[in-house]
Amino acid sequence: MMRRKNGGTDMIYTVTFNPSLDYIVSVDDFKLGMTNRTSSELMLPGGKGINVSTVLGNLGIPSTALGFVAGFVGDEIVRRVEQMHIKSDFIHSEAGCSRINVKLKSIDGTEINGNGPDISEEMVAQLMEQLDRLQEGDILVLAGSIPSTMPDDIYSTIMKRLEGRGIMTVVDATQDLLLNVLPYHPFLIKPNNHELAEIFGAEPKTREVCIPFAKKLQEMGAQNVLVSMAGEGAMMLTADGQYFSSPAPKGTLVNGVGAGDSMVAGFLAGWMEQTAYRHAFYMGVATGSASAFSEYLATRPEVEAVYNSLTKNMEE
Numbered sequence: 001m002m003r004r005k006n007g008g009t010d011m012i013y014t015v016t017f018n019p020s021l022d023y024i025v026s027v028d029d030f031k032l033g034m035t036n037r038t039s040s041e042l043m044l045p046g047g048k049g050i051n052v053s054t055v056l057g058n059l060g061i062p063s064t065a066l067g068f069v070a071g072f073v074g075d076e077i078v079r080r081v082e083q084m085h086i087k088s089d090f091i092h093s094e095a096g097c098s099r100i101n102v103k104l105k106s107i108d109g110t111e112i113n114g115n116g117p118d119i120s121e122e123m124v125a126q127l128m129e130q131l132d133r134l135q136e137g138d139i140l141v142l143a144g145s146i147p148s149t150m151p152d153d154i155y156s157t158i159m160k161r162l163e164g165r166g167i168m169t170v171v172d173a174t175q176d177l178l179l180n181v182l183p184y185h186p187f188l189i190k191p192n193n194h195e196l197a198e199i200f201g202a203e204p205k206t207r208e209v210c211i212p213f214a215k216k217l218q219e220m221g222a223q224n225v226l227v228s229m230a231g232e233g234a235m236m237l238t239a240d241g242q243y244f245s246s247p248a249p250k251g252t253l254v255n256g257v258g259a260g261d262s263m264v265a266g267f268l269a270g271w272m273e274q275t276a277y278r279h280a281f282y283m284g285v286a287t288g289s290a291s292a293f294s295e296y297l298a299t300r301p302e303v304e305a306v307y308n309s310l311t312k313n314m315e316e
Helices: 048-058 071-083 121-131 154-162 175-179 193-200 210-219 259-274 277-292 300-315
Strands: 012-016 020-026 040-046 063-070 091-093 099-104 110-112 139-143 168-172 224-228 234-237 243-246
Touching: 012 048, 020 071, 040 048, 040 071, 048 063, 048 071, 048 139, 048 259, 063 071, 063 121, 071 091, 091 121, 121 154, 139 154, 139 259, 154 168, 168 259, 175 193, 193 210, 193 224, 210 224, 210 234, 224 259, 224 277, 234 277, 243 277, 259 277, 277 300
Parallel strands: 012 063, 012 139, 020 099, 063 091, 139 168
Antiparallel strands: 020 040, 099 110, 224 234, 234 243
């Protein structure tokens, strides 16, 4: 862990504005318009920030999960997060209910996601008070979608509020949520190739083709740009002008849910271990891939196995 100037330990905070219970099921021979029965099922607390906190915990790095929950689903999200020994400080809404997302594992990419509860201005103010307690050297991860009732400039409002306080910010979001934070110079952003297509109107097919898009995002304010490309691998442009690129590690895709969030967690774990971009990048790639190769989110041994194979291939 990195140390604060005052001798304390730097802390990572993740914010999940719209957490969920993810109901992940397999259905053999799924048929529309018919009653289908599951062949396997799994229920996990979900949302990008929670996934980042989960993987950080698996890698031995503590974090605090923040965000909004509501109703009996929200209570279950908190219970399951605490069951995984993740520290949390969720704000509870008296109205509505947190969402349940149904993910059909046997048809990759098929899911039904709920809307989530209404978030009041008072709850947003509570979150801002929590964030005001962050200290210099802390890391804040803003990840995922926001409920439809929240202002769409919430990410940039937070970044503006924290500006000049020495807090490292990581943003994993889409379109305007991402673009609006760039003037506040986030330490890391992690778009994927599909999100680059949404922003720039053209989808890069190779890692090299991503370079001008990543440079443009840097010109707009991002310090480090990490781009995930699923089976094509990943690339990164760093604040000090380095370029890293990696093909996708070899392995069998088991569950792609949370692989991008795992990449963010792996990068942060690598950065906190060595404060070196090269190590952080390959830890990110290894962690994202290890989660994709696993039934659950990646564990430390799984990440180390992929990391060692990656770095071994580079040396040969």
